[in-house]
Amino acid sequence: MDQLHPKLSEPNAVISLRDLRVSYGEVEILHGIHFDVKAGETLVILGGSGSGKSTLLRSLVGLEKPSSGQIWINGQDIAAVSSDELYEIRKKTGMSFQGSALFGSMTVGENVALPLREHTKLEESTIEIMLRLKLEQVGLAGFEYYMPSQLSGGMKKRAAVARALAMDPEILFFDEPSAGLDPIIAAGIDQLILELKKAFHMTIIVVTHELASAFLIADRMVLIDKGNIVAIGTVEEMRSSTQPRVRQFLDRVPEPDVEGELDYLQTLTEQYRRHA
Amino acid sequence: MEVVSQIGAGVTDSLAYLGSLAMLGSRAAYYTFVGPFKGKSLRLQSAASQAMEVGVRALPILSLITFFIGLILALQAAYELSKLGAMNLVAKTVALSMSRELGPLITAIVVIGRSGSAFAAEIGTMKVTEEIDALEVMAISPVHFLVAPKFLAMIVMLPCLTIWANTMGILGGALFGVLQADFTWARYVQTSIESLYLRDILSGLIKSVMFGITITAVGCLEGFSTDGGAEQVGRSTTKAVVISILLVVVVDLVFTAAFFFLGKG
Numbered sequence: 006m007d008q009l010h011p012k013l014s015e016p017n018a019v020i021s022l023r024d025l026r027v028s029y030g031e032v033e034i035l036h037g038i039h040f041d042v043k044a045g046e047t048l049v050i051l052g053g054s055g056s057g058k059s060t061l062l063r064s065l066v067g068l069e070k071p072s073s074g075q076i077w078i079n080g081q082d083i084a085a086v087s088s089d090e091l092y093e094i095r096k097k098t099g100m101s102f103q104g105s106a107l108f109g110s111m112t113v114g115e116n117v118a119l120p121l122r123e124h125t126k127l128e129e130s131t132i133e134i135m136l137r138l139k140l141e142q143v144g145l146a147g148f149e150y151y152m153p154s155q156l157s158g159g160m161k162k163r164a165a166v167a168r169a170l171a172m173d174p175e176i177l178f179f180d181e182p183s184a185g186l187d188p189i190i191a192a193g194i195d196q197l198i199l200e201l202k203k204a205f206h207m208t209i210i211v212v213t214h215e216l217a218s219a220f221l222i223a224d225r226m227v228l229i230d231k232g233n234i235v236a237i238g239t240v241e242e243m244r245s246s247t248q249p250r251v252r253q254f255l256d257r258v259p260e261p262d263v264e265g266e267l268d269y270l271q272t273l274t275e276q277y278r279r280h281a
Numbered sequence: 282m283e284v285v286s287q288i289g290a291g292v293t294d295s296l297a298y299l300g301s302l303a304m305l306g307s308r309a310a311y312y313t314f315v316g317p318f319k320g321k322s323l324r325l326q327s328a329a330s331q332a333m334e335v336g337v338r339a340l341p342i343l344s345l346i347t348f349f350i351g352l353i354l355a356l357q358a359a360y361e362l363s364k365l366g367a368m369n370l371v372a373k374t375v376a377l378s379m380s381r382e383l384g385p386l387i388t389a390i391v392v393i394g395r396s397g398s399a400f401a402a403e404i405g406t407m408k409v410t411e412e413i414d415a416l417e418v419m420a421i422s423p424v425h426f427l428v429a430p431k432f433l434a435m436i437v438m439l440p441c442l443t444i445w446a447n448t449m450g451i452l453g454g455a456l457f458g459v460l461q462a463d464f465t466w467a468r469y470v471q472t473s474i475e476s477l478y479l480r481d482i483l484s485g486l487i488k489s490v491m492f493g494i495t496i497t498a499v500g501c502l503e504g505f506s507t508d509g510g511a512e513q514v515g516r517s518t519t520k521a522v523v524i525s526i527l528l529v530v531v532v533d534l535v536f537t538a539a540f541f542f543l544g545k546g
Contacts, residue, residue, distance in 0.1 A: 091420075
């Protein structure tokens with residue numbers, strides 16, 4: 006395993022993972038993840054349910070402490086820094102959560118303004134202008150006085166993106182941006198990510214299992230399965246990959262042992278009948 | 282052997298729980314008392330609205346309950362005192378039991394039911410909907426943002442509520458005194474005031490501050506340790522109430538014993 010300082014091994018890397026392992030109690034979820042993300046690129050982390058992709062994202066923003074390994078963000082290992090330093094790093098990143106995670110007791114405008122009010126000494130009038138600007142960027146102009154509960158699923162996602170953009174982050178994380186949305190609204194969110202990418206040249210990390218959306222927005226992709234990286238590469242490399250696990254995921258082939266489960270169910274029912 | 286190891290595990294868990302409570306309580310205290318001098322602003326607006334919720338909105342129900350408690354105390358005291366022909370001691374008995382013990386305790390129990398449970402439910406719901414994670418990711422400390430204002434509101438409002446509860450209890454006793462023991466309202470209140478020393482009231486108030494800290498810490502900790510879905514929020518709320526009542530009684534015992542022995546020595 007490459008133990009070099011990430012800056013030496015990958016000059017443009019904004020994020021570098023080195024042999025990242027994460028465990029919940031005794032169970033290891035991620036078994037040594039290792040990759041780099043270059044500045045300004047959009048990396049999509051693909052994986053099925055329970056693959057560990059959400060845990061990976063949570064470790065990247067410091068919500069999950071790794072059991073070993075390093076997570077370098079802009080030259081600092083967030084697994085080793087103090088909580089104050091971690092907060093400083095987080096001020097330069099934004100995250101849009103799967104369930105949008107807007108504060109239900111605040112208006113949309115207050116949600117977006119919260120990081121600005123907390124971390125900057127800007128005048129209230131400047132904050133007002135900035136929050137309108139952010140809402141306009143995500144297509145929610147005029148919604149600042151709505152409560153989150155009055156918004157539809159897609160609008161909540163957009164508001165959450167506006168909040169993530171509030172501090173003009175260098176890195177933007179998305180957890181399942183199209184989960185729970187209908188295809189048209191989901192396509193709208195994809196479009197929004199593409200626009201952000203074009204307008205701000207941010208580094209964007211997206212965790213998803215939606216193939217269509219992944220291929221649309223990604224520069225590079227990582228496929229995670231059972232806590233290991235199966236494949237990493239550009240969109241073209243992934244599309245033309247011949248690796249069986251990649252093909253299975255991309256061609257949406259069900260797990261072969263599903264038949265085994267059916268057999269198991271049948272034995273159970275037979276046992277039950279005999280018993281009765 | 283298994284029994285011993287089970288007891289051991291139980292003791293370890295309880296100690297760990299108390300440790301987490303102390304940690305949360307001290308971090309909230311840090312953000313309330315030290316943070317403002319280190320550039321971490323105190324959320325006075327949020328604390329004020331919490332104080333409104335915890336304190337002012339509790340007044341009607343607390344008044345009613347403590348008025349009845351005062352009345353009950355007078356009735357119970359009169360049962361024995363009337364045999365001795367010492368009905369004039371009713372006022373003293375009620376005043377002392379209210380300010381030293383029942384005022385703070387009943388207030389704490391009402392606040393647990395209204396606010397301790399609400400803290401657990403609020404923070405628990407925020408945990409389940411990833412709002413706590415969102416705060417963390419936005420570099421906003423959830424303890425600073427959510428717990429510190431509640432902490433401040435509770436340590437200010439519980440003593441205030443307790444004074445109010447003492448007064449209402451004495452008035453409840455006065456109702457009995459006037460109707461059954463030949464007191465006038467003025468003389469009952471006068472007798473009550475004369476029978477109280479400052480230390481009786483203060484010991485109750487000190488206890489009520491400790492109750493406030495305990496209730497905040499338990500409610501918030503239960504909220505933060507909510508995992509999973511909506512039903513877990515309900516479970517955390519119940520747990521917060523049960524554990525708060527238990528710990529408030531334990532704290533009460535510790536402080537009452539301390540005052541007793543310190544007062545003697």
